[in-house]
Each structure stands twice: as structure tokens, then as C-alpha cells.
Amino acid sequence: MLLNQHKNNGLKRRLATLMLTLGIFMPILAQAYNSVTIVMSAPTPANLAFIDQFKTELANTKNNNLSVKVMELPETGRLVVAENSELVIALGTKALEEASKLKHSTPVMGVFIPHPTFNSVLVKSHRDRGNFSAIVLDQPFARQMTLIKIVLPELNKLGVLLGPISSQYGAKIKEKAEDSGYSIFEENIKQETDLMPKLKQLLDVSDALMAIPDPHIYTRETAQPIILTSYRYQKPIFGYSQSYVRAGALAAVYSSSKQLAQQAAEIAIKSQQAPSMLPPLQAPKYFSIMVNYQVGRSLNIPLMEESVIYKKMLEAEPTELEEYEPI
Amino acid sequence: MMTTNKYAPLFLALLAVYSQFAIAEEPPAIIASSVDVSEEDYIGEVPAVLTVSRLSQSIADAPSAVTVIDRETIRAAGIADLPEIFRLVPGFYVAANAGFVHNTNHVVSYHGMATAYAGAMQVLINGRSVYSPLYGGVQWSELPIAIADIARIEITRGPNAASYGANSFFGVINIITLSPAEQSGASVSAMLGNGRHKAFARYADKVGDASYRITAGYRDDEGLDNRNDFKRTRLLNGQVDYRVDNKNNLEFEFGFASGQREEGGLQFDPYIFLPRTKGIENNFELIRWRHSISDNSDFSLQAFHSYDNSNDNVTSANLRPVVTDIFTPIIGPVAAAAAGASLLQDTVSINKDVTTERYDIEVQHTFTLSTTLRGVWGGSLRNDTVYAPHYLGSNKKDNFDLQRLFGHAEWRPFAAAVLNVGAMVEHNSFTGTDISPRASLNFKLNPNQTIRFGVSTAQRTPNYLENEFNQGVVIPRTAPNPPLLAQYFSDAHNLKPERIVSKEIAYLADFGQLTLDTRLYYDNIHDYIKSVVNSSFAVPGFIVVKNPRFFMNAGDVTINGFEAQAKWRMQDNTNLLLNYARVHISSDELQTAFNITKSMPRNTISALLTHRFNPQWDCSIAYYQTSAVAALGDGNDVGSAQRTDARVAYKFNAAHLKGEVSAVVENLFNEHYQEFADYNTLKRRARVNLRLDF
Structure with a gap:
């Protein structure tokens, strides 16, 4: 608790690493867990694939005795788990919200969580970052820019549309863009009717559109006009999901359920003895890419094989994962 | 020239209602920022955007020369009539108000055989074929479409029957x-x-999963000096896109146009088809279902109906003195006066109404088999009916059926090469079954440069004018005098389709700031369809006073030439579009048509320079130059012509008032040049445009 109350996260992490490395770490207040409860709001294919892979990962790892329980969120009433000896993995926003109401000593890790949502749940629940963490869905901006660089090395003007939710990342995107040698052109969308005119203004000046998730900009409803308009301007879109690529974006970097499960399993095993020392909020460690060759052809963009692009991306990955600034 | 407009008040009232409707809309919703983001916003399904094109290809991969005119170019060109935009396509010859049957129509002709009734091109609006079954051409001013609603125009230069079917002869x-x-x-x-007015109103919105647009418009144009070519059009169209689910889209379109067109001209015919005003009316309805079978496979089904009517009743001049005059040198003044007196009536009335109707249903399936192989195939059924009692010499509706199957595959044997092969099989009521194959190889020298070798063939099915016309005017006389017959056309109903084999070598380059599209082509046209006078025409019981023309398959015509288009982004805010075409037509003129070798200007140049000073102000200058030409079908010798258009526009974007005001001067230097024929003199014309967006 002493450590957790510490305001300096960097120091806290360093101390935790030090103690783990020295093997002198002992549970202070929270007990080590011996089982994992995966909570989900519905058995979606993504969630089921996650659970499957998570179990496989545990089974393939020696020296762990973690058992796995799976439960769906109860429709009414509170979520009940064995709060003192479990790691709760919450799949999705709803599950995380419910899990945040558990006893504060219960370690909770969210998966399939948008970064802005994690922050708001954290604030609302007054939980502590030490045992309340997540693997967010947001890919590191630098990784997205690496993909763009590999696919279109000559491009340098990136357009981004920022909405009420994603506007908080404006500065961060600019910072990362500077590192990657990109100029960022941004348009802020304040009302729905701004979307198309601002998109057109943006496409006028930029070489490509880098999609930053925001529920007010990239929706099922806006996908068609955004993709059609960009196509009309002959400018590619770099998306953040497979479905956006299928719909008409040129390429995207994303993490599959299995990849998220692998990362989650690693954390579950590693933190078993130190449940109040979950690693801080993490970006997805493992990722995939998807390229729409049809779109590439329509825009006359020669594209390398997906596997070649992926290999180049792995080479460009920094050794340290992107860590998000706390609010 | 007609100047009064009884519909103007009605239209203004419509506009007023319209704008009130728009203003009464609720203020735009301010986005609430309190909504939490869910994982669905990241990984949720997004509906696939199913594009309009058959097999969306970049210009560098396409099997033929393609020019894309985008919205911005259309805006910068400052055109008032849609066909004017084709002056910016290499190899096109465009002329205003040509011909003396459709006085108000434009000639849009590609690389040869320019005629007022140019019928060798496929013209599609969102996949709907709009050429007339009667004469194969398009009544450009009657299309129920607003220029402002056009996203882009893709022009295939060269035959592409394999992809676009019937009439894709010279281009699409x-x-x-x-x-x-x-x-x-x-x-x-x-x-x-x-001499011109236009007013348009558009409203677009979304209701649930459906987006819709409605456009209403009015335009009139007094036309050229000394021509009977006033035109007035009212139009209404709508489009609805309904997203049923992530895999299915339904699209509906409809359009309606009506108006008046002046016809006739005393310099062409002072006796029978006198100057007059005819009514026009057309409409269409279309439904399209797009279905995404999988990531690699799309299906679409489209059906439409279109209806086109022109209401044209002509009463001749008093023919008694005319007949007397004509017969005087032949049979002497006394007998000629008797011939004049023998007419049953002073005048004859002719019902020149034309009604055509088209039903068309088409399916296509696009698929990707691997990263190197994809294709499209499909088929269509079409039924055209024509009611044109004067032209067909029958009060019956005539039916024309057309069925076709098409397929096209794109294969990349290795990264630098794209091989396109395709074919269409067509069966129609006039000429039976034909096949039109094509093949091309695009070879990428490097990512910026491509060389294309192509061979494409197409058949052009004769139209009603060529195959079915039986157009005559009977002048009844008192018994026992046999009636007089002026026969204009008397077709032999035995034509074979015209065939084209087009070979080309193209070089395409994209250097970022500069893109180039150049090609050398060599086209052979076989069984060229020409019209000849039947001087032995006789009908028992009639005295023939005018010998008709009929159409026959004649010799071969060769067209070869060079075309180039350059797009140069000179600075961030300055762009230049430059087109050049050189055409050489050779043929035995005894076999084919007189003047055929001169039926296209040897050299055409067009350019569009645009500059944006700041977000508010921009200007553009367009330049068009054509060398001398002697067009076929109502055309004659005209000299070389130069024209410069200038446009300046100011965009405003205040809180409650957005829009643009622009001024265009067409033919800035007031060159009095002739277009298409010596009876068409073009002069300077200016206009101002105002657009307000709410």
C-alpha cells in the first residue's frame, strides 16, 4: 500500500522491477492469486477466441498452477468472484466497469478496452493503478506511423480527424509524428455536420488519412462517406481494425484476440505472486497487419506482401512498449 | 428566340418552399463528449463500401486509356452545359448546337467521324445506359442530372465492349x-x-440507415445567333442509399425532366419542317442491390426503366406555290400551276412524336481468386421499344432486344505485369450474335512508369436510324393525281454491325507533381456504315419528289494518331491540365463517306490552368484549340478555332452563410468562330453563379 500510494509511477515501477529481480518480493497485503476469472458481457467470437487462447497459453507454460474460470456478466446484481485469491480479467468495457466495483484489493485487468474508457473507469471507481490495469486496444501511434512509412515511404503529410474523445491525443500524435518525420494536419470535429466539410479540407492538404478511433468520427454510419470521399480524393486511409480495412481502408495494424490473450497470459503468470503490482496500462504487445490490395490497386499504390511489411514492422518495433501517460 | 417563361414563377415558388424547408431544419446536433467509448468502436464491424465500378482499377492497371475528370476540374472549367467538359479529354471533339434535327444538342465525338448524331459511344450515368435507341446518340441537355451532383466522370478512350457492352465502340x-x-x-x-438562366436546389439528409438526395433544377438557354435553338429544361432527381446491413446495400434512383426545344430552321428547310418548338419529357427509375458475398467477392443486381418522349407536330408551309415552283422548270409553268392546284390541302401536318422506352436488368459478380487474379463477369437483358410513326413509317411500337454476357479477368503473372483479358457476347434483334474480345498487357518499368500494349475489338449494332427508318412525307392530291412523296430515309434492314479493332501502345508516368498519359493508336473500322442516296427509289402510285437515303456497310476506315494528357502540379496551389491529340483518318472516300478523312480536326489542344490564391479566392483559365474540320451528318467545313474561358470564384464561409460566387467569361477574346458547321457561330458569353449552402 505504501508503494501504491506513491505518486511517482516511474519510481514505483523501478522499485517493483528491482524487487522482482532480486526475488525478495513478498506479498504485502494482497494475497497471491491461484486462479483467474475471465468476465465477459457476452460470448462474442472475439471473447471466445481470447478465452481459448488464454487457456492454451497457460497450459503451454510450465510452473504455473493457475486455474481459469469463465463467467458472463450477470444481467442484474453484482458481480461475484472469490475476491481474495483471483485475478479478474475483464473483457470489454462493460465487464471492466462491473469489475471495477469489486473489492479494491482484487486485481483486475481489462482487455479489449479503449484507452479513454480505461481512464474514465479508473477515475470513477477510485481504483488504484497498482492492481487495476489493462491491455488497451489502442495501438501505439508510433507503430501506426511505422506501418505508413513502410507502405508509403514517400508520403509525409498525415491527416488526422480528431473528435471530442480523441482530441486528447492531439499533442501526443504530433510528438510521435515529429519522431517519425511526418507533418500532421488535424481537423477537430465538434459537430456532426462538420465531418464531411472538414474531411474534405483535410484531404485537400494531406497525403493520407490516419484514423484515430473516436466514436463520433469513425462509426458504421460514417464509414461509407469517409471511405468514398477519400477514394474520390485518391488518398489512402490507414485504419485501426480489420473491418475498416475490409470496408475500404488501405491498411491497418491491429491485435487479434489470440495476440491479446498471449499478452494477458504472460501478465497473469508474471504477476501471480504480486497481485497488487500489475504492470501498468499496456499497449498491445503483439500485433498483426492487414492490407487491402484491392484498394491499393485502385489508388495505384504498389504494395508489398503482407508478410514482408510485417517483418519490416517487427524490425522497427522499439524494445520498450509504449506506456500511456496517466491522466 | 423564345424569351418568355411561364414556369418561372412556379419554379421560384418551389425554390422558396424548398429553402424554407431547409431553414426550418433543426440546428445541427452538438456532439456530446460524455459517451464512453466501447470496444465496438474499435473492433466492431464496418459495412463494406461497395463501389460503383465493375472492377476498380488504377489508371496504370486499366486495360485502356482512361481519363478521369473529377469534381474539382468540373468546377474549375466553369461549364454551363455538361458536354462542354469533354473538351478537356484528349481526342474529343465537342461542338455546341450542331445539326438540324436536334438543333439544341451538343456533338460529343471521339477521335473521328464527328456527326451531329454521334452514336458510337456508350454513355452511362451510374451504370445506366442513356444513349438513344433511335439514333445511338445522347440528348445531353435532356439528362435529368445536375452538374453539381457529379462526383467524377470516367472516360474510356477506345473500345471497351468487353466491360461496358453495346455501343462501347469509340469510347465510354x-x-x-x-x-x-x-x-x-x-x-x-x-x-x-x-441568354442563359439556371436555378438549382438540392437537399440531402439521412434517415436511419438511409441517405437520400433530392435535386430540382431549371435551366434555359437562348442558344446561338441565327439559330432556332432555344431550350428550356426542368428537372428533378433523387437518389437513396439504404444500408440494409453490413453486407447489403439497396440503392434507388429516379429522375424526371421536361421542357421545350426549338427545332427547324428556314435555312435548312423552308417548306416542310418549319421552325417550331417541341416538348420533351423523360423519366427513369432504377434499383440496385449490392451484396458483399465475402471479402473477396461482390455481387450486384441492377434494374432500370427509362422513358423518353418528344412531342413534335409540324405543319408545313403552304405547299401549292412550292410545288408550282419546283415543277415549273420540269413541266412548264402551266402544268406546274396545275400541279400546285392539285394539292388536296395547302399544308401537310406531320406527327414527329418519338417515344422510346428501355427496360434493362443486369447482374455482375466481382471476385478475387488470389492476390494475382481477379475478375468480373455478368450478363444483362435489355428491351428497347420505339414509337416513331414518322421515322419508322408505322404506327406500331417496334421492339429491340439485346442480351449479353461479359467477362473480364485481371492477372498479374509477376509484380511488374498486369494482363487484362475480356470478352463480351451479344445477341440483338438486328444483327444476331457477335463476340467482342480484348486483351492488354501493362508492364511497369518501375513504380512510376507503365507501358501498355492493347488490342480491343467492339461491334457497333446499327441503330434505328440506320436499320429501320422509313421516313417520308406524303402530299395528297385530288383524284386522279397520284400523291407526291418526299422520302427522306428508306433503310434496307440488312446491315451488319460495324466492327472496330483498336491497337495501341501507351506510356503512363506518375512522377508525383507530374502525371503523363500518352498513347499511339491504330484503329481499323470494318463494314463502316454509311448513308447513300437511293436514286432509283420508286413507290407504285406515288410521284417521288425527293429520293431517300439508306444505309449500307461500306469499306474500311483507318484512324491512327497520338494522344497525350499531362497533369502538372506546378505549385501547391497551381495546377495545369494539358491535352493534345493528333488524328489521322484514311479511307477510300468513294467507298465510305465523303469528307470522312476530314471528320475530325487533325490537331486538338485543350488546357486548364487553375490557381488558388487563398481559401477564398481561386481562378482558372481554360483554352481550347481545334484545327479545321468538316464534320459528317449535317456538318460542313469550318476553320480552326481558338477559345479562351476565364473564371474567378470567391468562397465564403460565415457562420450562417456558406457558398460561392463566381463569374465566367466564355470565349474571352470574342473570337467569332464556327463550330461543327458554318451555321454555328460562337461569340463571347458571360455568366455569374451564386451558390448558397445551408
């Missing part, structure tokens, strides 16, 4: 409108110019 013009999902809100615009 594919006009694609904006999806209603891309537009929102209301927009009204007005144009005031020398």
Missing part, C-alpha cells in the same frame, strides 16, 4: 454522381448569363 463515358451519404444539408444555386 461513365458519369458517377455523389453518393447521398457524401452530401448533407441544402444548397441552392442560380446562374445568370447572356
Whole structure:
């Protein structure tokens, strides 16, 4: 608790690493867990694939005795788990919200969580970052820019549309863009009717559109006009999901359920003895890419094989994962 | 020239209602920022955007020369009539108000055989074929479409029957409108110019999963001096895109146009087809279902109906003195006067009404088999009916059926090469079954440069004018005098299709700031369809006073030439589009048509220079130059012509008032040049446009 109350996260992490490395770490207040409860709001294919892979990962790892329980969120009433000896993995926003109401000593890790949502749940629940963490869905901006660089090395003007939710990342995107040698052109969308005119203004000046998730900009409803308009301007879109690529974006970097499960399993095993020392909020460690060759052809963009692009991306990955600034 | 407009008040009232409707809209919703983001926003399904094109290809991969005219180019060119935009396509010859049957129509002709009734091109609006079954051409001013709704125009230069079917002989013009999902809100615009007026209103919105657009418009144009070519058009069209689910889209389109067109001219015919005003009316309805079978496979089903009517009743001049005059040198003044007196009536009345109707249903399936192989195939059924008692010499509706199957595959044997092969099989009521194959190889020298070798063939099915016309005017006389017969056309009903084999070598380059599209082509046209006079025409019981023409398959025509298009982004805000075409037509003129070798200007140049000073102000200058030409079909010798258009526009974007005001001067230096024929003199015309968006 002493450590957790510490305001300096960097120091806290360093101390935790030090103690783990020295093997002198002992549970202070929270007990080590011996089982994992995966909570989900519905058995979606993504969630089921996650659970499957998570179990496989545990089974393939020696020296762990973690058992796995799976439960769906109860429709009414509170979520009940064995709060003192479990790691709760919450799949999705709803599950995380419910899990945040558990006893504060219960370690909770969210998966399939948008970064802005994690922050708001954290604030609302007054939980502590030490045992309340997540693997967010947001890919590191630098990784997205690496993909763009590999696919279109000559491009340098990136357009981004920022909405009420994603506007908080404006500065961060600019910072990362500077590192990657990109100029960022941004348009802020304040009302729905701004979307198309601002998109057109943006496409006028930029070489490509880098999609930053925001529920007010990239929706099922806006996908068609955004993709059609960009196509009309002959400018590619770099998306953040497979479905956006299928719909008409040129390429995207994303993490599959299995990849998220692998990362989650690693954390579950590693933190078993130190449940109040979950690693801080993490970006997805493992990722995939998807390229729409049809779109590439329509825009006359020669594209390398997906596997070649992926290999180049792995080479460009920094050794340290992107860590998000706390609010 | 007609100047009064009884519909103007009605239209203004409509506009007023319209704009009130728009203003009464609720203020735009301010986005609430309290909504939490869910994982669905990241990994949720997004509906696939199913594009309009058959097999969307970049210009560098396409099997033929393709020019894309985008919205911005259309805006910068400052055109008032849609066909004017084709002056910016290499190899096109465009002329205003040509011909003396459709006085108000434009000639849009590609690389040879320019005629007022140019019928060797496929013209599609969102995949709907709009050429007339009667004469194969398009009544450009009657299309129920607003220039402001056009997203882009894709022009295939060269035959592409394998992809676009019937009539894709010299080229294909594919006009694609904006999806209603891309537009929102209301927009009204007005144009005031020398002898011209326009007013348009558009409203677009979304209701649930459906986006829609409605456009209403009015335009009139007094036309050229000394020509009977006033035209007035009212139009209404709508488009609805309904997203059923992530895999299915339904699209509906409809359009309606009506108006008046002046016809006739005393210099062409002072006796029978006198100057007059005819009524025109057309409409269409279309439904399209797009279905995404999988990531690699799409299906679409499209059906449409179109209806076109022109209401034209002509009463001749008093023919008694005319007949007397004509017969005097032949049979002497006394007998000629008796012939004049023998007419049953002073005048004859002719019902020149034409009604055509088209039903068309088409399916296509696009698929990707691997990263190197994809294709499209499909088929269509079409039924055209023509009711044209004067032209066909029958009060019956005539039916024309057409069935076709088409397929096209794109294969990349290795990264630098694209092989396109395709074919169409067509069966029609006039000429039976034909096959039109094509093949091309695009070879990428490097990512910026491509060389294309192509061979494409197409058949052009004769149209009603060529195959079915039996157009005559009977002048009844008192018994026992046999009636007089002026026969204009008497077709032999035995034509074979015209065939074209087009070979080309093209070089394409994209250096970022500069793109080039150049090609050398060599086209062979076989069984060229020409018209000849039947001087032995006789009908028992009639005295023939005018010998008709009929159409026959004649010799071969060769067209070869060079075309180039350059797009140069000189600075961030300055762009230049430059086109050049050289055409050489050779043929035995005894076999084919007189003047055929001169039926296209040897050299055409066009350029569009645009500059944006700041977000508010921009200007553009367009330049068009054609060398001498002697067009076929109502055309004659005209000299070389130069024209410069200038446009300046100011965009405003205040809180409650957005829009643009622009001024265009067409033919800035007031060159009095002739277009298409010596009876068409073009002069300077100016106009101002105002557009307000709400």
C-alpha cells in the first residue's frame, strides 16, 4: 500500500522491477492469486477466441498452477468472484466497469478496452493503478506511423480527424509524428455536420488519412462517406481494425484476440505472486497487419506482401512498449 | 428566340418552399463528449463500401486509356452545359448546337467521324445506359442530372465492349454522381448569363440507415445567333442509399425532366419542317442491390426503366406555290400551276412524336481468386421499344432486344505485369450474335512508369436510324393525281454491325507533381456504315419528289494518331491540365463517306490552368484549340478555332452563410468562330453563379 500510494509511477515501477529481480518480493497485503476469472458481457467470437487462447497459453507454460474460470456478466446484481485469491480479467468495457466495483484489493485487468474508457473507469471507481490495469486496444501511434512509412515511404503529410474523445491525443500524435518525420494536419470535429466539410479540407492538404478511433468520427454510419470521399480524393486511409480495412481502408495494424490473450497470459503468470503490482496500462504487445490490395490497386499504390511489411514492422518495433501517460 | 417563361414563377415558388424547408431544419446536433467509448468502436464491424465500378482499377492497371475528370476540374472549367467538359479529354471533339434535327444538342465525338448524331459511344450515368435507341446518340441537355451532383466522370478512350457492352465502340463515358451519404444539408444555386438562366436546389439528409438526395433544377438557354435553338429544361432527381446491413446495400434512383426545344430552321428547310418548338419529357427509375458475398467477392443486381418522349407536330408551309415552283422548270409553268392546284390541302401536318422506352436488368459478380487474379463477369437483358410513326413509317411500337454476357479477368503473372483479358457476347434483334474480345498487357518499368500494349475489338449494332427508318412525307392530291412523296430515309434492314479493332501502345508516368498519359493508336473500322442516296427509289402510285437515303456497310476506315494528357502540379496551389491529340483518318472516300478523312480536326489542344490564391479566392483559365474540320451528318467545313474561358470564384464561409460566387467569361477574346458547321457561330458569353449552402 505504501508503494501504491506513491505518486511517482516511474519510481514505483523501478522499485517493483528491482524487487522482482532480486526475488525478495513478498506479498504485502494482497494475497497471491491461484486462479483467474475471465468476465465477459457476452460470448462474442472475439471473447471466445481470447478465452481459448488464454487457456492454451497457460497450459503451454510450465510452473504455473493457475486455474481459469469463465463467467458472463450477470444481467442484474453484482458481480461475484472469490475476491481474495483471483485475478479478474475483464473483457470489454462493460465487464471492466462491473469489475471495477469489486473489492479494491482484487486485481483486475481489462482487455479489449479503449484507452479513454480505461481512464474514465479508473477515475470513477477510485481504483488504484497498482492492481487495476489493462491491455488497451489502442495501438501505439508510433507503430501506426511505422506501418505508413513502410507502405508509403514517400508520403509525409498525415491527416488526422480528431473528435471530442480523441482530441486528447492531439499533442501526443504530433510528438510521435515529429519522431517519425511526418507533418500532421488535424481537423477537430465538434459537430456532426462538420465531418464531411472538414474531411474534405483535410484531404485537400494531406497525403493520407490516419484514423484515430473516436466514436463520433469513425462509426458504421460514417464509414461509407469517409471511405468514398477519400477514394474520390485518391488518398489512402490507414485504419485501426480489420473491418475498416475490409470496408475500404488501405491498411491497418491491429491485435487479434489470440495476440491479446498471449499478452494477458504472460501478465497473469508474471504477476501471480504480486497481485497488487500489475504492470501498468499496456499497449498491445503483439500485433498483426492487414492490407487491402484491392484498394491499393485502385489508388495505384504498389504494395508489398503482407508478410514482408510485417517483418519490416517487427524490425522497427522499439524494445520498450509504449506506456500511456496517466491522466 | 423564345424569351418568355411561364414556369418561372412556379419554379421560384418551389425554390422558396424548398429553402424554407431547409431553414426550418433543426440546428445541427452538438456532439456530446460524455459517451464512453466501447470496444465496438474499435473492433466492431464496418459495412463494406461497395463501389460503383465493375472492377476498380488504377489508371496504370486499366486495360485502356482512361481519363478521369473529377469534381474539382468540373468546377474549375466553369461549364454551363455538361458536354462542354469533354473538351478537356484528349481526342474529343465537342461542338455546341450542331445539326438540324436536334438543333439544341451538343456533338460529343471521339477521335473521328464527328456527326451531329454521334452514336458510337456508350454513355452511362451510374451504370445506366442513356444513349438513344433511335439514333445511338445522347440528348445531353435532356439528362435529368445536375452538374453539381457529379462526383467524377470516367472516360474510356477506345473500345471497351468487353466491360461496358453495346455501343462501347469509340469510347465510354461513365458519369458517377455523389453518393447521398457524401452530401448533407441544402444548397441552392442560380446562374445568370447572356441568354442563359439556371436555378438549382438540392437537399440531402439521412434517415436511419438511409441517405437520400433530392435535386430540382431549371435551366434555359437562348442558344446561338441565327439559330432556332432555344431550350428550356426542368428537372428533378433523387437518389437513396439504404444500408440494409453490413453486407447489403439497396440503392434507388429516379429522375424526371421536361421542357421545350426549338427545332427547324428556314435555312435548312423552308417548306416542310418549319421552325417550331417541341416538348420533351423523360423519366427513369432504377434499383440496385449490392451484396458483399465475402471479402473477396461482390455481387450486384441492377434494374432500370427509362422513358423518353418528344412531342413534335409540324405543319408545313403552304405547299401549292412550292410545288408550282419546283415543277415549273420540269413541266412548264402551266402544268406546274396545275400541279400546285392539285394539292388536296395547302399544308401537310406531320406527327414527329418519338417515344422510346428501355427496360434493362443486369447482374455482375466481382471476385478475387488470389492476390494475382481477379475478375468480373455478368450478363444483362435489355428491351428497347420505339414509337416513331414518322421515322419508322408505322404506327406500331417496334421492339429491340439485346442480351449479353461479359467477362473480364485481371492477372498479374509477376509484380511488374498486369494482363487484362475480356470478352463480351451479344445477341440483338438486328444483327444476331457477335463476340467482342480484348486483351492488354501493362508492364511497369518501375513504380512510376507503365507501358501498355492493347488490342480491343467492339461491334457497333446499327441503330434505328440506320436499320429501320422509313421516313417520308406524303402530299395528297385530288383524284386522279397520284400523291407526291418526299422520302427522306428508306433503310434496307440488312446491315451488319460495324466492327472496330483498336491497337495501341501507351506510356503512363506518375512522377508525383507530374502525371503523363500518352498513347499511339491504330484503329481499323470494318463494314463502316454509311448513308447513300437511293436514286432509283420508286413507290407504285406515288410521284417521288425527293429520293431517300439508306444505309449500307461500306469499306474500311483507318484512324491512327497520338494522344497525350499531362497533369502538372506546378505549385501547391497551381495546377495545369494539358491535352493534345493528333488524328489521322484514311479511307477510300468513294467507298465510305465523303469528307470522312476530314471528320475530325487533325490537331486538338485543350488546357486548364487553375490557381488558388487563398481559401477564398481561386481562378482558372481554360483554352481550347481545334484545327479545321468538316464534320459528317449535317456538318460542313469550318476553320480552326481558338477559345479562351476565364473564371474567378470567391468562397465564403460565415457562420450562417456558406457558398460561392463566381463569374465566367466564355470565349474571352470574342473570337467569332464556327463550330461543327458554318451555321454555328460562337461569340463571347458571360455568366455569374451564386451558390448558397445551408
